[in-house]
Amino acid sequence: MTTTPKSEKDRVFIFDTTLRDGEQCPGATMTFEEKLEIAEMLDDMGVDIIEAGFPISSEGDFEAVHEIAKRSKKAVIAGLGRVNPKDIDRCAEAVKPAGDRARVHMVIATSPLHMRVKLNMTPEQVIDASVAGVTRARNMVSNVEWSAEDATRSDIDFLCRITEAVIKAGATTVNLPDTVGYTTPEEYTRMFRTIRERVPNSDQAIFSVHCHNDLGMAVANTLAGLDGGARQIECTINGIGERAGNAALEEVVMAINVRNDKFPYWNNIDPTTLTRASKVVSAATSFPVQYNKAIVGRNAFAHESGIHQDGVLKDASTYEIMTPASVGLKHSSIVLGKHSGRHAFVHRLEELGYKLGKNQIEDAFIRMKALADRKKDIYDEDIEALVDQEIIQAHDRIKLSSLTVIAGTHGPQRATMKLNIEGVNKIEEAEGNGPVDAVFNCIKALVPHEATLELYQVHAVTEGTDAQAEVSVRLAHDGRSMTSRAADPDTLVASAKAYLGALNKIVMKRERDKPAPVAAAS
Ligand SMILES: CC(=O)SCCNC(=O)CCNC(=O)[C@H](O)C(C)(C)COP(=O)(O)OP(=O)(O)OC[C@H]1O[C@@H](n2cnc3c(N)ncnc32)[C@H](O)[C@@H]1OP(=O)(O)O
Numbered sequence: 001m002t003t004t005p006k007s008e009k010d011r012v013f014i015f016d017t018t019l020r021d022g023e024q025c026p027g028a029t030m031t032f033e034e035k036l037e038i039a040e041m042l043d044d045m046g047v048d049i050i051e052a053g054f055p056i057s058s059e060g061d062f063e064a065v066h067e068i069a070k071r072s073k074k075a076v077i078a079g080l081g082r083v084n085p086k087d088i089d090r091c092a093e094a095v096k097p098a099g100d101r102a103r104v105h106m107v108i109a110t111s112p113l114h115m116r117v118k119l120n121m122t123p124e125q126v127i128d129a130s131v132a133g134v135t136r137a138r139n140m141v142s143n144v145e146w147s148a149e150d151a152t153r154s155d156i157d158f159l160c161r162i163t164e165a166v167i168k169a170g171a172t173t174v175n176l177p178d179t180v181g182y183t184t185p186e187e188y189t190r191m192f193r194t195i196r197e198r199v200p201n202s203d204q205a206i207f208s209v210h211c212h213n214d215l216g217m218a219v220a221n222t223l224a225g226l227d228g229g230a231r232q233i234e235c236t237i238n239g240i241g242e243r244a245g246n247a248a249l250e251e252v253v254m255a256i257n258v259r260n261d262k263f264p265y266w267n268n269i270d271p272t273t274l275t276r277a278s279k280v281v282s283a284a285t286s287f288p289v290q291y292n293k294a295i296v297g298r299n300a301f302a303h304e305s306g307i308h309q310d311g312v313l314k315d316a317s318t319y320e321i322m323t324p325a326s327v328g329l330k331h332s333s334i335v336l337g338k339h340s341g342r343h344a345f346v347h348r349l350e351e352l353g354y355k356l357g358k359n360q361i362e363d364a365f366i367r368m369k370a371l372a373d374r375k376k377d378i379y380d381e382d383i384e385a386l387v388d389q390e391i392i393q394a395h396d397r398i399k400l401s402s403l404t405v406i407a408g409t410h411g412p413q414r415a416t417m418k419l420n421i422e423g424v425n426k427i428e429e430a431e432g433n434g435p436v437d438a439v440f441n442c443i444k445a446l447v448p449h450e451a452t453l454e455l456y457q458v459h460a461v462t463e464g465t466d467a468q469a470e471v472s473v474r475l476a477h478d479g480r481s482m483t484s485r486a487a488d489p490d491t492l493v494a495s496a497k498a499y500l501g502a503l504n505k506i507v508m509k510r511e512r513d514k515p516a517p518v519a520a521a522s
């Protein structure tokens with residue numbers, strides 16, 4: 001990453017509209033308290049302008065914008081309205097407590113389609129209404145933003161005329177949005193360049209980008225707008241917003257930070273706040289963040305495949321173009337699964353405190369792969385269960401070779417089991433009052449013994465229907481109790497292994513207690 005010296009001409013103002021455009025998408029409505037919390041967070045993150053709502057739209061929205069304006073510390077607080085007097089007056093009243101940091105933002109469509117179909121206004125009427133709106137707002141606040149809705153489908157000559165007129169009326173920021181996510185990077189750069197070149201007073205306003213993601217190009221278009229001379233970016237946390245959403249703040253900020261050689265701009269956002277911001281907004285809106293979302297998705301710094309894991313363990317920069325810490329994440333994660341390799345497995349074993357021999361590692365690795373073929377997520381608990389079992393079972397006299405159980409509504413339940421008893425395979429079938437009983441009866445038939453079952457307990461090691469079941473079994477024999485635990489995604493296999501574990505302990509204890517053979521010589 002190269003950093004260029006900061007100069008005012010390269011400064012980019014970050015305008016966050018999570019609370020307005022973000023809230024506009026179906027299902028994202030936030031409560032008053034949630035809005036206050038998010039606004040405070042945005043202020044602390046270094047956002048320059050917070051668009052807090054659309055004050056004329058409801059009493060609740062007005063109250064939220066008003067309260068945010070009251071509580072704001074550094075950020076400019078904006079409210080949005082149409083160009084008509086009622087919207088502007090209500091907006092100005094809502095943002096007033098922010099004092100000289102109050103902004104009135106007004107919008108009107110400029111594309112032929114919107115003007116004709118939606119507004120039923122001529123282009124001249126749109127210019128007149130805009131000039132009147134900006135003039136009115138400027139009488140109340142000194143910071144006025146005017147937006148040309150659907151700018152990217154507007155006639156460029158008309159855009160030049162109306163831009164000149166609103167700047168003359170006092171607009172301090174001119175926003176040219178790609179309202180329907182239609183433009184391309186090259187086209188968007190050209191639009192800003194042309195307008196800035198052709199409009200005589202263009203140097204008297206800051207130009208702003210506002211991109212939607214309908215074709216997945218919101219961030220690319222946003223960055224292209226900067227190339228055309230725009231210096232304000234309108235964006236939202238997690239990219240929430242109308243339809244496919246807005247440009248994501250975290251993506252734009254990190255693109256500028258990581259590829260500063262290509263986007264030589266700077267802003268005031270503290271990037272280490274990005275991960276938390278994503279979580280806060282996701283919780284407030286109940287919108288999950290897609291797993292593979294850039295920067296803040298749960299997989300953004302996670303590696304499952306062996307070749308990548310090996311690379312990351314040797315040097316994270318092999319597969320990470322930014323550090324997790326740079327976006328406020330503690331660390332990247334090495335996720336074990338069916339694509340993982342031995343390097344990652346050994347690394348995780350060491351993290352969990354295991355020091356195993358080569359053969360034990362190999363056995364445990366093969367069992368992990370087998371488990372991963374049957375189970376979606378491998379958690380640390382799964383590995384612990386697997387390795388513990390491996391260590392314990394290494395010396396077992398009786399080992400489970402196979403088990404088939406027929407269960408269901410029509411009893412009796414039936415189990416067929418093959419055991420390896422001191423190197424010899426034996427097979428037996430048994431019925432039971434339920435599948436677990438059938439399994440245990442099989443063991444009794446294969447290894448006759450006097451021990452009685454004192455405890456049988458099942459619990460899930462991890463979450464989900466494919467979780468490993470951990471079964472505990474306690475057997476009483478000769479006045480002593482032997483407990484064993486076993487885990488397997490199949491509860492009945494775990495039950496059989498746990499029972500056999502306890503039985504093995506009894507066998508071993510019996511052997512240890514045998515009197516030592518009397519030496520022939522004595
Ligand atoms: C691209 C954007 O994101 S723009 C912002 C979109 N956000 C919102 O709309 C959220 C807040 N909106 C609201 O709460 C409501 O729509 C209100 C309060 C603004 C208006 O509600 P209503 O008076 O019931 O009107 P409704 O929303 O049904 O229709 C919009 C009216 O505004 C007109 N209008 C639309 N945009 C503008 C504009 N920029 N300037 C002036 N008038 C406009 C439409 O032509 C229509 O007028 P009509 O009633 O004469 O046909």
Ligand SMILES: CC(C)C(=O)C(=O)O
Pocket residue numbers: 021080107147148149150175177178179180210212
């Ligand atoms: C109100 C304007 C800026 C808008 O959200 C859009 O055009 O997408």
Ligand SMILES: [Mg+2]
Pocket residue numbers: 021177179210212241242
């Ligand atoms: Mg928008």
